[in-house]
Amino acid sequence: MTVRNINQSFWSSKQLPYLTVRSTFHSRQSYKQHSHSELSLGLIMQGTTCLSMDGETLILNQASGVFIQPHKVHACNPVRNHPRSYLMLYLDNQWCCDILSALYGYSVDKFVCDIRLVSASKTLALSVLLNELIENERPEQALKVESLLFELICGHCSPQRVEASDTLCATLKKRLLADITNPPSLKDLALELDRSQEGLIRHFKQHFGITPKAFVNNHRIEKAKLLLKSGINIVDVAIEVGFSDQSQLHRAFVNYAACTPRQYQHLTSIFDNNF
Template structure:
């Protein structure tokens, strides 16, 4: 499939807590290592996707379901000559917690999907049907009903509670200080020595520890933070030129390139879902 046959549609559903959705065919596009604040759940409709996740390389063939948990670093690229077509849902942690509450009558830790790729034709077809209903502007009742039912089945079949171990070492606390500093000063031109001083570590030790704990090197984490703020500014109607400067990129071309590598669509297309 030539590159010109790549197709991307990205939108939000306001009736479902501004749920983000993606329907795309990618051939040469490659996602940079990144994370999501919420979940990424989808079904492969054609071809195959490969992605690095949890220190392993995974392949999702046609018909398989993909699960990425919040805050976990992953990539994405074609695993087949003609690329891959998929439908993705990006539900917030709150949306899945609500599904759990409605399902069980109790709250629990946010669901954790243990397997990144599963083969479940029945549930995969249901994800596709739900996604199409959202894409084709079905009634509010149908969209809400399908989404809740689909999420409930996904949780019951594949999710588990995941109490994460808490680390309180000096090194861990130093990395958390660096992470907070990058979150608060994402638009600044920050040096490695600055971050090393904040963490009370050597520059090399900082790089190694930050990557181990966060999953990304500091510069990539800063770029991802910039992109997250850029998405919010696009929703407010700010121009791409102004956003590039505001969030700390050298120019619009650098901003556009990084945005597409992380989000999968150009910033102009992403902004159009808020301002058609």
């Protein structure tokens, strides 16, 4: 099979200018080692593929998802020449850095994928949303895709800092993001991880440059922005991101975004209508 004969297509949209999607169906095509300048996310829809990267071999089955860092050399090949279908997402690096900058509270210009594999449930959810969006580019569908991509970037990527990877900080970050509406208290995390609360705060800040509390609040505000942009009622947004009421969201939003939730929703609505 030659590349010309592969059943594949590329998709991009003004609604999500940072994203390009390559859809490939029933392909047995092998690829030599290569890299992408963007962050890439592979979603296996059917069949099995073999990913070779960093001297390791990983078998990806249906509903598997995997992040590949920018400029990371890798190869993806069929298993026993069986066909596979997949989506490859190419995400603009600056968009990813902007998300992480907002989340961590300082300028991020490089990042790493400290958790490569994406859960089957999120892989399937994103595949369905993308296929629906490609067929019918509705603004509300684009926002659903953007919201899920935001969650994935926050959960799987971190700023690239001088320090080596840190298992404790990666675990702490994962626990904090597991349920943003009701994250575990530092007291409970300290008991779970057999550390003092002060030690956890200090260790997290040394590694990520931000305290756990500020990290959670930044994530809530960034998620709230996406929900406000989609037109959801401010009271419902507050509950959705873990604030006790609208006034608590209002105070946090002003502190972190320098405007009120209503002002942000109004401004983004004007922008979208003029786009």
